Amino acid sequence: MNEILKAFVLGGVICVIGQLLIDLTKLTPARIMVIYVVTGVVLGYFGLYQPLVEWGGAGASVPLTGFGNLLAKGVIKEVDNSGLLGAFTGGVKASAAGITAAVVFGYIMSIISKPKIKN
């Protein structure tokens, strides 16, 4: 139960930062998403994001910064394992499940959906 509460609080706070960026800076949602992923890569690279994942679990891994963190962690691991080649394989390797799920489920759901008629 405690773990769920921590995920709620941390996930909520990370989303609040995004909301403040939207309301106070007029950044578009697409830009927020890009900023979040890139920020996740930077924080992940310097090892600053992993403590959040340890503390808040899904509260840190479900937001898009968590996707960035995964990319950074993957690339570091692969550079350690296979040198320069790892810079090209590590990121996508670590996030393969998410990227593939997004493509496959995104496609299936788009196909079976009925476009909205309202408006």
Add this chain to the structure above:
Amino acid sequence: MSKTLSKFEYQELVEKKAPGSRTVRNVLAAFVTGGAICSVGQIIMMIAENYGADKETAAAITSISMIFLGAFLTAVNIYDNISKFGRAGALVPITGFSNSIVSPAMEYKKEGYIMGVGAQMFLIAGPVLVYGIFASVIAGLVYFIWKQVI
């Protein structure tokens, strides 16, 4: 019987109420919505761990499940309402990423399966992947060079 406001009074009212209180409302809604979505993720992760999945596997199962949920709820027109209420709380989690894939693909379905669905899926997800993967390659190169120096 309704009280009519002069143009000036109305403008004053809008200025007083609009930006500040709207931001407070949005921030609260984003906190609750984002928190709730991440809690769902946490529950999925704990179930996976209960079934003996290690941390990495549990995280992957969580990502896949959340992406599925986001895509499904978009297809049945529920995620739109969650977004309208929760704003960034529905945008920032990975469910918002799959919403950004399904939503334009649905809208442009009539333009066909290649340039409609196939291309529009990546209207927003494309830039996210481009900058995310690009940043990871830079991080990898920097790390590689740093390792040579040390």
